[in-house]
Amino acid sequence: MEKRYDHQKWESKIYSLWEESGAFKAKVDKSKKPYTILLPPPNASGKMHIGNVLMIAIEDLLIRWKRMQGFSTLWTPGTDHAGFETQITFERELRKNGKSRMDFDRQSLYKNIWDFVIENRELINDQIKQMGASVDWDKYTFMLDNKVIKIVTDTFKKLHKDKLVYRDDYMVNYCPNCGTTFADLEVKHIKRKDPLVYVKFPISDNKKFKGKDHVVVATVRPETIFVDTHLAINPKDKHKRQLLSFKFQNPLTGKKMEIIEDEFVDMEFGTGVVKITPAHDKNDFEVAKKHGLKIISLLNLDGRLNEKSEDLEGQKVINAREKTIDILKQKGLVEKIDEDYQHTVSVCYKGGHDIEPTILPNWFIKVDPLKKPAHEVVKKGQVKIYPKWQEKKYHKWMKDMHDWPISRQVVWGIRIPAWYDVDENKNLKITFLSKQKETITGTVGNLLKEYSLAEIEKGLQTLLAPKGAVYKISTEKPGERYLQETDTFDTWFSSGQWPLTTLGYPDSKDFQYFYPTDVLETGWEILPFWVSRMLMFGIYLTGKAPFKDIYLHGLVRAMDGRKMSKSLGNVISPDEYLEKYGADALRVGLISGTANGKDFNFPKDKILAYRNFANKIWNMARFMNLMIEESNKNIPIYSKTLESKLKKQDKDIIMSLEKTIKKVNNSLEKYRFAEASETIYHFMWDELASNYLESIKDRNDKEIALSIFRHIYLNSLKLLHPFMPFVTEAIWQNIFKSSDKPLIISSWPSLQTLPNKNINK
């Protein structure tokens, strides 16, 4: 054995050994209790980050612990397609070649992203192996596998049958320049100066407010006044309450306007009176829905004003804005203009164009019937959240959860299984690539006069069905004259069914045995998006919550205490540390850094400490071997028969091992991983090595002491295995070649098997 533990020499060898031993493979075994964890699938958009490493470390620790305790364990690996994120990443690659997603029809684009993702998937799987994860590779699931698509679309059908699906207008980030919508992720916020126009809104019926026949409203978007029907004030604004009985005139159209009260109005901003434009502002849209106001669009999808703008129809927004100001000035309705007004504007990440918040029909799910039971199981403690303080976040989120828009205007995902009859829905808006690779846009009724349905379907890019369109839900094409919805499901709609899709819902043997799973371990930041959805779907479809415990780990921040980000250049790559210090040190180092689920800075020192620890236990084994060889005697297997020969220090170390086992078990039951690893660390280093091992050097009855040492050391090795699997297995394989079983499937130290029961008193 070498003087130093060389992780690079052992790690891949040991992983193959485990795989060959079949230890990872889950078996349905009715004589055992199942223990199941689903690996939260890393995103296929790129390699794993340090947070994924922490996740794997914790889950592998739990699985190995339970496996050694005799449970029939299952840990399923997988990868998420990560809809939007992957598509953005892919498009970045496209742009390097001077292309964009607009150059492809749906099918070709999908195929190209698929190939791109396959590469990433393999990189991720290699990383999972490097980490030593004892996942059952036979159960590998990718979020776009056929079995997943089947279950996800079936769920959608059931939701539809149960009348929980509806289509409604929804405000999306629309870029008229790029002709597409963007996710919030893709929208950038920039600071910019724009003129803030103070517009007079005349009061009707000759009434006056504070001696004036108008109220003033400050706006940066005067052109939208064309579709404004309401003004608003804050209910706490006592000075303006009188206005509630007033009617107003629209400064541009002269139509009657009313006024409402809402908390969202900032009394301090501008004049404290706000105009409401439901169709083109997120806040206003929410207010309109709340108060039941009419939502009137001003813009066409090409970014030009529609017929509602009277003479300005067909103008682009910027031009229209200037002309509106001129019109208002002519009418004497501009009080003043603040040219130095700075505010935040949303622009698209692609070209920096202004985002137009726009109303488009989207698919929705009614969440009330789903969220109630999901909220209840946590309230009643049937599902427990660790650490406990994270529960507050869950309750707040569940309380505030609104209906869920599940459709996304991207290609990369599971396509919504809805079909439109093109003859029944002549006003479907279509964008497709013709045979000549030209982008053609129009309503399907018109397009069919020039193009065949087959050509349209083949080159289809997007389809926009009006809110009232007639559709059929079906997995298959329901007839010749149908086109399928081009929207795909929100990533969380499919990943929210992960416990069902990975285990083979509804009737596989695995599903019946391993569901519900035992613990869901993930970062707290996706509690609202993912964890809550899994609870909702799990209960909706099976009546049972998909897991019993939820453990939420903290985020790994950079060494400077800030969030890791590419732009800050403080991203820590797991690969570097894997290579330098080994998987064991990285795993247990990270685990020791996160005691209670709070965010924590990358614990470089701890990783170093545990690298040294791996070497320490390696040398303890070497030394033990050396002494056994030198003694030239048979060292008896430790058993009760030796009890009469024990000295005080022997009894002490045995007692200390007992305490350590108890403490480690207790800590792990409570998901206090750092506490557990530090307990073993100090027991092995301070008590066993520095204390007991040193004392053996002076003993005359070395064979007794060595027998005890070997006993304690082997049990410690078992305790340490789930934390540092590679080095412990490497030692086990080297020193105990006669042992028939690898350490990974050896039995967990239990208090009952130890002699000297009175030791705990």
Added chain:
RNA sequence: GGUUCCGUAGCUCAGUUGGUUAGAGCGUUCGGUUUACAUCCGAAAGGUCAGAGGUUCGAGUCCUCUCGGAACCACCA
């Protein structure tokens, strides 16, 4: 602005329901080559637990306020 969390040794952090002299890793200082390990061994220095007040027999831990920091959400017509 809303929500959540944090402020403990030079640095990064533990400290579970309040209970003896407040702990770890790294760093620092001094001393070591002892049957393995210098990724080692032995020893030491270093804390008015952010501040103020309160509850209590007892507070790093519970409550209130002040100051300082972080993250998430909404970012404002």
